[in-house]
Amino acid sequence: MLEVSGLRSGYGDVTVLRGISFSLDHEIFAVLGANGAGKSTLLKTLARLLPITGGSLTFRGRDVTQSQPHRLAAAGLAYVPQESNVFPDLTVAENLSIGGLIGTRTKEERLEELFDLFPALSARMRQKAGTLSGGEGQMVAVGRALMQDPSLILLDEPTAGLSPKYADALFSMISTIHRDKGLSVVLAEQNASKTLAIAHRAMVLNLGEVFVIDQAANLDTDSLREGYRL
Numbered sequence: 001m002l003e004v005s006g007l008r009s010g011y012g013d014v015t016v017l018r019g020i021s022f023s024l025d026h027e028i029f030a031v032l033g034a035n036g037a038g039k040s041t042l043l044k045t046l047a048r049l050l051p052i053t054g055g056s057l058t059f060r061g062r063d064v065t066q067s068q069p070h071r072l073a074a075a076g077l078a079y080v081p082q083e084s085n086v087f088p089d090l091t092v093a094e095n096l097s098i099g100g101l102i103g104t105r106t107k108e109e110r111l112e113e114l115f116d117l118f119p120a121l122s123a124r125m126r127q128k129a130g131t132l133s134g135g136e137g138q139m140v141a142v143g144r145a146l147m148q149d150p151s152l153i154l155l156d157e158p159t160a161g162l163s164p165k166y167a168d169a170l171f172s173m174i175s176t177i178h179r180d181k182g183l184s185v186v187l188a189e190q191n192a193s194k195t196l197a198i199a200h201r202a203m204v205l206n207l208g209e210v211f212v213i214d215q216a217a218n219l220d221t222d223s224l225r226e227g228y229r230l
């Protein structure tokens, strides 16, 4: 699905990612690490929103190292940023419709599937997204990405700031979209134990480098938490 080789990127003169390599199959792949480790920078780079200054990126067999973000979106990659991930002045319906612009299935078909995942959204379609609660807003952001009918979804700390109930619902929804819709997921998270419970494999970043990549079941959350303040 995704091949990342020696990836370097950052902001202007500041290099943050220093040679990240991993390959992603049809799986839930967690990206863990302390604050500032480079998780968001990695996801922005994978979505081609930051310049790649070294290494390469291959998506579904095509070299996309220098592709434009909209080309990647059209090829099946959806990205949900950590913040500012809904258009606050647009309604929920309008936000979701933007995702539905990509792909061939009808909007109605996709909405029906989405309401199965997030039944609460159907009652809020006319509400401005900026007036939703944190949890509802996060559902709209993920919902808009799912409306793109992606094969890979990049989720940047989707449970940040959510109550345990909403966070648990989101973790469970992530498992469901992988299992039932066949999506691959890259999930950057702070909540190591809940993330490792649903992930197949995980990568721990430390200061922009890979500290470890392993099966989630092999990673000990206590030692990760102690060593990397997860």
Ligand SMILES: Nc1ncnc2c1ncn2[C@@H]1O[C@H](COP(=O)(O)OP(=O)(O)OP(=O)(O)O)[C@@H](O)[C@H]1O
Binding pocket: 011, 014, 016, 033, 034, 035, 036, 037, 038, 039, 040, 041, 042, 190
């Ligand atoms: N726009 C920016 N300009 C310069 N440096 C930045 C910018 N955004 C992030 N950084 C730096 O890049 C490094 C990695 O930040 P990043 O947001 O990727 O970490 P993170 O692992 O997602 O952290 P958190 O869990 O706190 O969100 C940090 O040192 C941060 O200060």
